[in-house]
Amino acid sequence: EYPHVLLAHGGGGRLMHQLIDAIASTFASAELARRHDGAALRIGDMRLAFTTDAFVVQPLFFPGGDIGKLAVCGTVNDLAMCGARPLYLSVSFILEEGLSMETLGRVVASMQAAAHEAGVEIVTGDTKVVDRGKGDGIFISTAGIGVIEHDRPIGPEAVRPGDAVLLSGDIGRHGIAIMAVREGLAFETEITSDCAPLAAPVLKLLEAGVAVHCLRDLTRGGLAAALVEIAQTAGLHIQLDEAAIPVRPEVQSACELLGIDPLYVANEGRFVAFVPEAEAERALSILQTEPVSADARVIGHVTADGPAGLVTLRTAIGTTRVLDLLSGEQLPRIC
Amino acid sequence: EYPHVLLAHGGGGRLMHQLIDAIASTFASAELARRHDGAALRIGDMRLAFTTDAFVVQPLFFPGGDIGKLAVCGTVNDLAMCGARPLYLSVSFILEEGLSMETLGRVVASMQAAAHEAGVEIVTGDTKVVDRGKGDGIFISTAGIGVIEHDRPIGPEAVRPGDAVLLSGDIGRHGIAIMAVREGLAFETEITSDCAPLAAPVLKLLEAGVAVHCLRDLTRGGLAAALVEIAQTAGLHIQLDEAAIPVRPEVQSACELLGIDPLYVANEGRFVAFVPEAEAERALSILQTEPVSADARVIGHVTADGPAGLVTLRTAIGTTRVLDLLSGEQLPRIC
Ligand SMILES: Nc1ncnc2c1ncn2[C@@H]1O[C@H](COP(=O)(O)OP(=O)(O)OP(=O)(O)O)[C@@H](O)[C@H]1O
Ligand SMILES: Nc1ncnc2c1ncn2[C@@H]1O[C@H](COP(=O)(O)OP(=O)(O)OP(=O)(O)O)[C@@H](O)[C@H]1O
Ligand SMILES: [Mg+2]
Ligand SMILES: [Mg+2]
Ligand SMILES: [Mg+2]
Ligand SMILES: [Mg+2]
Ligand SMILES: [Mg+2]
Ligand SMILES: [Mg+2]
Incomplete structure (x- = not known):
């Protein structure tokens, strides 16, 4: 129907749902089919929640927060919505060539402060750089693991x-x-x-x-x-x-x-x-x-x-x- | 020393190590300090590995693979390097407005094929769209969870x-x-x-x-x-x-x-x-x-x-x- 990706495909409306439906049907996972904020997994005799989000907000800093705080809270919150206690986060950066180190430093410090406040630990990460004009300062993807300490199905x-x-x-x-x-x-x-x-x-x-x-x-x-x-x-x-x-x-x-x-x-x-x-x-x-x-x-x-x-x-x-x-x-x- | 991010900061050499050292010292995690391919976590009485990578390769398709296959194998491999059995993957897309749906479909199909081959399940994801000229077709971040079925410290x-x-x-x-x-x-x-x-x-x-x-x-x-x-x-x-x-x-x-x-x-x-x-x-x-x-x-x-x-x-x-x-x-x- 749409031969190309539109901004609206990322906007939280009907077009985004259609796009995600198409992607998720290829991935064909029962957990994905629930379309909840994250997956609830059983590993051994533990129940874990697992979720991810990318953050591309502009501007990077705004009243009440910044992209780093958002990236930590967003993943913490999707774990919480699975009824899980958030424990560990991963963080992957896509930096645009030319980004100021001072900006990056502020974002990293903000992520650490938010992780501390939320009681989670950032335990693994990745850092990629793309050429000037192929990114937009900084994009962040976080993923998170939480433990589900009850037997309630939530969704x-x-x-x-x-x-x-x-x-x-x-x-x-x-x-x-x-x-x-x-x-x-x-x-x-x-x-x-x-x-x-x-x-x-x-x-x-x-x-x-x-x-x-x-x-x-x-x-x-x-x-x-x-x-x-x-x-x-x-x-x-x-x-x-x-x-x-x-x-x-x-x-x-x-x-x-x-x-x-x-x-x-x-x-x-x-x-x-x-x-x-x-x-x-x-x-x-x-x-x-x-x-x-x-x-x-x-x-x-x-x-x-x-x-x-x-x-x-x-x-x-x-x-x-x-x-x-x-x-x-x-x-x-x-x- | 460098006031701005250079392409070399993502290149796997000395500059990248210096940048990661600066970031990781802010995050101050004992697991991060090991600087291994992923984190080895103890949750309850289970040992789990957790890792992430972003993928920004150009061109998106190349002899022997594409960005989707890379994104699955890269995270599967970092879990394996922790001595873990890879189980579950998350996938987060940053799509550039104007990306052809046909290209996206090929990448998604390739991810599913690679996940199937590697015996892992893609259980959660995210999809964001950035304006034309603020991305480069498609960036993918994957994170993964694996189970460590032995007591050996590997690193x-x-x-x-x-x-x-x-x-x-x-x-x-x-x-x-x-x-x-x-x-x-x-x-x-x-x-x-x-x-x-x-x-x-x-x-x-x-x-x-x-x-x-x-x-x-x-x-x-x-x-x-x-x-x-x-x-x-x-x-x-x-x-x-x-x-x-x-x-x-x-x-x-x-x-x-x-x-x-x-x-x-x-x-x-x-x-x-x-x-x-x-x-x-x-x-x-x-x-x-x-x-x-x-x-x-x-x-x-x-x-x-x-x-x-x-x-x-x-x-x-x-x-x-x-x-x-x-x-x-x-x-x-x-x-
Ligand atoms: N932005 C970041 N925040 C926190 N830790 C990071 C960050 N980037 C990298 N690291 C950590 O630095 C170490 C080296 O990361 P690196 O990405 O080079 O490893 P890798 O994934 O095995 O290699 P590659 O990315 O080339 O596949 C890892 O322990 C990783 O968790
Ligand atoms: N690229 C993708 N691949 C697989 N599943 C996806 C993808 N994008 C989204 N999903 C799935 O679709 C559902 C809705 O995702 P969505 O990102 O809207 O949820 P959310 O993270 O709670 O919201 P937001 O991203 O606005 O914070 C989730 O179950 C998610 O795992
Ligand atoms: Mg949510
Ligand atoms: Mg979310
Ligand atoms: Mg890496
Ligand atoms: Mg590695
Ligand atoms: Mg890697
Ligand atoms: Mg999301």
Whole structure:
């Protein structure tokens, strides 16, 4: 259908899903078919999670973070979304000839600080250099290993009718922080990325024995794409309450200015958790004890009687809107 | 010393080592300090190997392989060099806008074929797209997990005086195959890359109980760089016999034409093994049962009395030459 790769193929929308489907069908792995944030592997009598992400964000530094912090948190968070305790990271750099060593040094220091904060160790790496004009300063791929210390299956396939959908905090800050730098926008209140490690609140939920069914961090494609993917894979209906979804006023204004919908804006320190309705209150109070998820709340429910595979939003003015994947993306190279 | 990254910082020589030393000292991990092909981790009561490499080779397709096959074999081989059985791979793509889908499809199919041949499963991945002119078709980072099924420490620190140095086959084909395509050179005999998975011969050695002390695949920097790194880390002297090192005549001619030394040319399917002298013959006969190492031979020894940290070569004409790291590289973007 598309003879060439478009920017939209990396944008977290429908085109990206089609491309990944084509790639993953060639790789033909049962773990890949789950389309979760990482793979859950059994090696010997251990359960391990394994995941990877590449980071190509521009600019390299932005309010609230930089490509190095993003590369560590991104992989830590995908491990956490597998219900794993993140342990070890690999880091591979693709440097463009001419990159300033000072910039590289700042990125490396930021990665080490983020790894320390998240309690993971960077144990192996690689460094390649490409000719000037064949890269863009620095690209980073991280992969990570975590240990799964429980027998719970966590993923879209474990979502059940009646589950409550919990959101860990306000949305849209990462994408808007990047966009503001790129477009040279200045707001009264500086908008900083939400980029942060998410393992602590997730592990607290699991250690407390909450029957977590599914977890997902809200990266490319934002809250909307994450929930649409889960609804489709689970074959269930998710009903959301717009009024319950926190968006800071400055993010709301920026979105209006830029003509984009905060529901589709990337985050790097936010996640959703699906838990049985009966455990929602307890789960919330656990999440609220961690600073990164202090503002957690219930934003919707999974229903058996609604249209299967769809996400619907009850808007503030009482109408209902179907959330779909965008075809491409709003903001390229956001992570 | 160098305010900006040079191509030579990725070239497998002295500049690359200095850059990696600076990066790794910030990451401050005991595993990284070993500077082996991958990390050996203990998780629960399991020993696992974990490694990563990025691949930026140009051209994407070359006689004997392509970037996809390279990306799978490279990570499989670094796991094997840790003495591990390779199990699972992650793959992260950085695609340049405009890349042809047909090219991408061929690379993905090649990765799957290589993974199948090497007996590993690609279980997780990521796909990013960068703007036209900010990448170069396709970059791939793979990471891998393997299981270490023995208690042997394998690495430069385990090398002992008296060890024999075994080489698995002829050297220089990968680098020269790439260079020939780039320079439009045609030889009477087409030179094909040696790119191949190396786990089978390594596992056979280990399963037979050979006391393998160190393993290393001969990638960037070639045989010379691999041995210099090991001699330096082990603080021992390695003496090589040039006449014992197989170089095919067409590779030798191409090297003369290009003015480069085959000892420094990259391979992607060759490795050295350090084993006690008394086990060398048995080890050789095991290696020779596998097609990829059918031409294995002893090329030198570790001595306690020679100059510590140096590699010396007894040349065919009876002189002695010290092998050192090149500062940069002979052939950029070879892998
Ligand atoms: N960016 C990095 N961060 C941390 N460690 C690194 C980095 N780059 C390389 N290393 C470490 O330095 C050592 C040498 O790396 P190198 O990439 O040369 O090994 P290799 O993968 O065996 O060779 P090649 O990349 O040519 O296949 C390894 O221990 C590796 O983990
Ligand atoms: N090139 C690829 N090869 C194999 N599987 C892939 C590839 N790209 C993505 N996937 C798989 O597709 C699914 C979705 O990947 P995606 O990158 O969107 O997830 P994520 O990492 O959670 O999100 P983000 O990358 O925005 O942080 C995952 O299961 C992932 O393993
Ligand atoms: Mg994720
Ligand atoms: Mg991710
Ligand atoms: Mg490497
Ligand atoms: Mg290696
Ligand atoms: Mg390697
Ligand atoms: Mg991803």
